[in-house]
Amino acid sequence: MKHLSVAALSVLHAVARGTAHGFDIIDATGLPGGTVYPALSRLERDGLVSSNWEPVEAARAEGRPPRRNYLVTRFGVKTLNDALERIHAMKPIRRAVTAPARTRQ
Amino acid sequence: MRSDVARRPAEDRIGRRLALLAWIVPAAERQTWRREWQAELTYYARAQAAGRMRLGRWWLGRRLGAAFQHAAWLRGQTMRVDAIAQEVRHAVRVLARRPAFTLAAVLTLALGIGGTTVIFSAMHAVFWRPLPYPDPSALVMISTTDAARTDRAQPNSVSPTDFGEWRAESTSFTDIAAVRDDGYALQGETGAEQITGTAVTPAFFAILGTPAAHGRTLVAADVDAAAVPVVVLSHALWQRRFGGDSRVVGRLIVLDGRSHEVVGIMPRAFNFPLGSEVWTPLALTVDDLTKQRGAHYLTAVARLTRGVDLGRARVEMTAIALRQAEAAPRTSQPARTNVSPLRDGIVGEGIAPALRVLFGAVALLFLVACVNVSSLVLGMALGRSRDFAVRAALGATRFRLVRGLFVESLLLAGAGGLAGLALAVLGTRAVAAVETAGIPLLDETRIDVPVMVFALAVTFCAACLFGALPAMQASRDVSRALASGARSTSDRGRVRARSTLVAIEIALAVALLVGAGLLARNFLALARTDLGIESRGVQTISLSLPSAAYTDPARRADFVEQLVARVAGRRDIEAAGAIFGLPLSDFSYYISAFERDGQRLVQEEQNRLSVNVRVVTPGYFRALGIPIVAGRDFEIGDRRGAAPVVVLNQSAARLFWPGQPATGHRVVVGTRLGLGGDRAGGEIVGIVGDVRDVGPAAPARPTLYLAHSQFPMGFLTVVVRAPHEPDDLVRWLRETVAGVDPAVPVFRVRTMDQFARRAVAQPRLYLVLLAVFAAAAATLAAVGIYGVMAQNVAARSREIGIRVALGATRREVVAMIIRSAGKLAVSGLVVGMALALLGRPAIGRLLVLVDPGDGVTYLAVGLATLALALGAAWLPARRAAKVDPVGSLRAE
Numbered sequence: 001m002k003h004l005s006v007a008a009l010s011v012l013h014a015v016a017r018g019t020a021h022g023f024d025i026i027d028a029t030g031l032p033g034g035t036v037y038p039a040l041s042r043l044e045r046d047g048l049v050s051s052n053w054e055p056v057e058a059a060r061a062e063g064r065p066p067r068r069n070y071l072v073t074r075f076g077v078k079t080l081n082d083a084l085e086r087i088h089a090m091k092p093i094r095r096a097v098t099a100p101a102r103t104r105q
Numbered sequence: 106m107r108s109d110v111a112r113r114p115a116e117d118r119i120g121r122r123l124a125l126l127a128w129i130v131p132a133a134e135r136q137t138w139r140r141e142w143q144a145e146l147t148y149y150a151r152a153q154a155a156g157r158m159r160l161g162r163w164w165l166g167r168r169l170g171a172a173f174q175h176a177a178w179l180r181g182q183t184m185r186v187d188a189i190a191q192e193v194r195h196a197v198r199v200l201a202r203r204p205a206f207t208l209a210a211v212l213t214l215a216l217g218i219g220g221t222t223v224i225f226s227a228m229h230a231v232f233w234r235p236l237p238y239p240d241p242s243a244l245v246m247i248s249t250t251d252a253a254r255t256d257r258a259q260p261n262s263v264s265p266t267d268f269g270e271w272r273a274e275s276t277s278f279t280d281i282a283a284v285r286d287d288g289y290a291l292q293g294e295t296g297a298e299q300i301t302g303t304a305v306t307p308a309f310f311a312i313l314g315t316p317a318a319h320g321r322t323l324v325a326a327d328v329d330a331a332a333v334p335v336v337v338l339s340h341a342l343w344q345r346r347f348g349g350d351s352r353v354v355g356r357l358i359v360l361d362g363r364s365h366e367v368v369g370i371m372p373r374a375f376n377f378p379l380g381s382e383v384w385t386p387l388a389l390t391v392d393d394l395t396k397q398r399g400a401h402y403l404t405a406v407a408r409l410t411r412g413v414d415l416g417r418a419r420v421e422m423t424a425i426a427l428r429q430a431e432a433a434p435r436t437s438q439p440a441r442t443n444v445s446p447l448r449d450g451i452v453g454e455g456i457a458p459a460l461r462v463l464f465g466a467v468a469l470l471f472l473v474a475c476v477n478v479s480s481l482v483l484g485m486a487l488g489r490s491r492d493f494a495v496r497a498a499l500g501a502t503r504f505r506l507v508r509g510l511f512v513e514s515l516l517l518a519g520a521g522g523l524a525g526l527a528l529a530v531l532g533t534r535a536v537a538a539v540e541t542a543g544i545p546l547l548d549e550t551r552i553d554v555p556v557m558v559f560a561l562a563v564t565f566c567a568a569c570l571f572g573a574l575p576a577m578q579a580s581r582d583v584s585r586a587l588a589s590g591a592r593s594t595s596d597r598g599r600v601r602a603r604s605t606l607v608a609i610e611i612a613l614a615v616a617l618l619v620g621a622g623l624l625a626r627n628f629l630a631l632a633r634t635d636l637g638i639e640s641r642g643v644q645t646i647s648l649s650l651p652s653a654a655y656t657d658p659a660r661r662a663d664f665v666e667q668l669v670a671r672v673a674g675r676r677d678i679e680a681a682g683a684i685f686g687l688p689l690s691d692f693s694y695y696i697s698a699f700e701r702d703g704q705r706l707v708q709e710e711q712n713r714l715s716v717n718v719r720v721v722t723p724g725y726f727r728a729l730g731i732p733i734v735a736g737r738d739f740e741i742g743d744r745r746g747a748a749p750v751v752v753l754n755q756s757a758a759r760l761f762w763p764g765q766p767a768t769g770h771r772v773v774v775g776t777r778l779g780l781g782g783d784r785a786g787g788e789i790v791g792i793v794g795d796v797r798d799v800g801p802a803a804p805a806r807p808t809l810y811l812a813h814s815q816f817p818m819g820f821l822t823v824v825v826r827a828p829h830e831p832d833d834l835v836r837w838l839r840e841t842v843a844g845v846d847p848a849v850p851v852f853r854v855r856t857m858d859q860f861a862r863r864a865v866a867q868p869r870l871y872l873v874l875l876a877v878f879a880a881a882a883a884t885l886a887a888v889g890i891y892g893v894m895a896q897n898v899a900a901r902s903r904e905i906g907i908r909v910a911l912g913a914t915r916r917e918v919v920a921m922i923i924r925s926a927g928k929l930a931v932s933g934l935v936v937g938m939a940l941a942l943l944g945r946p947a948i949g950r951l952l953v954l955v956d957p958g959d960g961v962t963y964l965a966v967g968l969a970t971l972a973l974a975l976g977a978a979w980l981p982a983r984r985a986a987k988v989d990p991v992g993s994l995r996a997e
Binding site for chain 2 (some may be wrong): 021023026032033036038041053054059062064066067068
């Protein structure tokens with residue numbers, strides 16, 4: 001399993017929550033389209049999401065072309081949850097060891 | 106449903122854009138990609154139209170941007186570095202296997218790219234590179250012009266009073282400085298040297314925003330008459346005369362016989378006015394600033410106040426000029442005040458159209474080079490079409506084949522660009538060093554970052570230009586081969602495409618040849634123009650009398666009289682004289698007439714009867730071969746105290762007394778050279794022939810000559826006619842001057858022929874450059890004709906064999922080939938002539954004596970082109986005639 005970027009993680013998360021179409025994912029994640037689509041393509045290539053086309057009848061009823069649906073795979077859900085667990089395991093920082101501020105010297 | 110119909114065009118537009126972007130996507134994913142984006146965009150557009158969604162104003166553009174990024178990302182996934190490296194390796198192998206082709210293509214491109222880069226770098230130096238002063242765009246030159254003159258800045262056109270009033274009244278400028286061109290005799294151990302200098306008001310350096318590199322610049326106290334005279338040195342003079350020793354600051358040097366303290370040295374980049382070697386304080390008295398309205402000899406530079414633009418400054422200066430005109434109607438009234446960017450003032454008129462024509466010409470040459478290489482690549486592709494078909498059959502996509510070709514094009518162009526840049530480095534050095542022909546800033550030509558960027562862009566353009574057609578051909582071949590499964594490909598189509606390219610080459614070359622021909626005819630006409638002097642065998646030497654030692658006019662007159670007498674006494678010198686304001690030396694001293702036959706002229710008459718004023722010694726007319734048409738030359742007897750005398754040239758005589766002899770009449774002009782007074786003139790004792798003293802391009806100006814002994818000037822050129830041109834003449838002249846007074850510097854030692862050549866230096870430079878471009882283009886076109894004919898013969902050898910077998914004679918075969926070459930040449934010729942006719946207004950700016958539609962030139966170019974085409978087709982035609990019918994038929 002390759003490394004998942006934060007952007008890919010948010011996209012995967014959005015798909016797993018049921019956001020099925022590319023533009024809706026853009027809106028749901030707030031990421032730029034130029035980030036979301038490559039992430040989707042990569043997730044699909046790695047088998048974390050799969051895609052199919054919206055039923056033609058539904059689209060035809062509205063007189064528009066059918067949209068592409070993205071769905072999370074089982075492997076995708078597992079990967080997502082593993083990553084989320086790892087993130088949750090990290091506690092918020094209260095007293096950080098920071099570099100001394102320059103102006104104080 | 107109705108709104109459905111209304112929305113369709115917008116969706117079509119989206120579809121078209123996506124179709125374009127889809128080419129980026131790898132073929133395997135293209136269909137899916139397009140469907141998805143089309144669906145999403147349509148869905149959102151509908152939602153917005155139906156009011157279900159509110160999208161920002163730019164959402165569509167942003168989403169299309171995202172579509173592009175997605176497409177590029179998908180393409181990037183298929184392109185791996187190793188694949189590209191492999192492509193490059195393959196291209197290198199392909200090119201290395203055909204060294205002759207590669208060399209020819211690289212050299213051709215080098216010529217095109219190098220030539221374009223040289224001309225661009227020259228234009229960059231003259232027009233665009235920022236002047237080396239802080240915030241140079243705020244620097245302006247203020248000048249005054251007659252109504253008839255142009256809007257351009259005119260140096261040396263401002264009077265002290267104009268300057269004083271502008272400085273007091275204007276608010277658009279941080280300050281205004283007055284500049285006066287000057288020359289000084291710089292005394293050294295080895296004798297005096299004439300240097301170019303400038304007298305400036307102290308604000309000058311602050312306006313240009315440049316402090317001294319060593320010491321200081323001028324301050325207000327320096328103009329005080331009681332102060333020690335001070336001088337600021339240029340970097341060049343400091344290096345040349347003082348070895349770059351900074352201890353020279355504070356030392357005394359002798360200028361014009363007077364000690365000056367060196368207070369500062371300017372940095373190397375500081376070069377204004379161009380060529381100035383020293384700057385001294387310019388003292389303008391209250392009298393100057395209030396009463397010197399008519400003497401226009403200053404140049405005014407200023408810096409715009411922050412927030413004031415050129416337009417506002419112009420408005421203000423025009424208002425001041427109007428106010429001045431109302432307050433005091435002036436004797437010689439400049440009609441308007443100009444404010445122009447400093448660069449325009451430095452570069453002046455006439456240069457921009459010339460350089461634009463040259464750039465256009467070199468761009469044509471560049472196109473010829475690209476077309477030529479395109480034709481070469483097509484020719485090479487001819488042998489490779491089978492290779493393409495096989496690769497396509499083995500599964501290479503069309504995209505990969507075209508990409509491979511494009512990589513080859515880029516490699517070729519890159520190599521051509523590098524070679525071109527090397528050529529450009531040599532070219533710019535040559536331009537900067539050899540022939541500036543009086544074009545300001547041209548000697549600053551060099552290859553810097555903007556020029557490199559230009560060369561890079563040109564190289565890329567070249568690759569696209571010459572690579573496009575062969576790539577299209579190849580891709581068409583591949584699809585055809587794949588569709589029909591046929592092995593044979595469209596060699597015929599390639600030959601046709603090559604023929605078209607060659608015709609284009611001929612057309613471009615014809616346009617260039619016409620331009621070069623016109624310039625050549627113009628130059629020849631200029632060179633043949635009678636200047637009114639006999640320049641052969643005439644030596645000149647200029648000198649300037651140091652003003653401190655020669656304040657007394659009588660001393661000046663004595664010096665010159667003595668010198669001319671000594672020079673004329675040498676046995677092999679036919680005639681000698683001296684003049685203030687040598688012809689062809691860029692000297693202008695124009696003065697309005699004041700009285701005619703004792704009657705004071707009204708204002709309009711004074712202006713209409715303006716004349717060029719010159720001061721000469723007896724012998725000058727004879728030395729330059731200017732004929733005395735009526736009356737007499739000046740004589741030794743015309744000295745101070747005797748009745749003042751005047752000689753006019755024929756134009757001036759006609760101007761003052763049209764239709765009647767001028768001798769015996771009297772004329773007086775207003776001038777500052779008079780002794781004590783400000784008028785000069787007298788009885789007209791002689792009429793001499795006209796001299797075109799600004800060069801062959803301009804008509805002779807009405808000129809009034811005064812006798813030097815009556816109006817002794819401190820700046821003179823000695824003119825010596827020595828038909829045998831003795832070797833020691835110049836040295837002897839220098840010694841003779843030093844013999845009379847060693848403190849008098851000698852400079853600008855030139856023959857009159859050199860002056861005459863210099864007067865046509867710019868037309869010659871333009872001609873030489875354009876001729877080189879045209880010759881290169883014509884050569885490339887000839888090579889193109891040869892190439893396509895040779896290929897034609899090779900491709901048709903079977904057909905020719907059949908013809909010969911069926912009884913065609915050698916002559917008929919040759920005629921057939923020559924005919925097809927002729928057809929090419931004629932079609933190129935027609936287009937090229939049309940192109941040349943379109944370019945008439947541009948080239949017309951460079952022509953003085955020849956009409957831009959000159960029939961002789963067009964005819965000559967037409968004949969030359971036909972001859973060139975036939976010559977280039979001759980060898981292939983001979984080869985066609987030798988085709989062995991049996992052999993060619995057996996070959997298949």
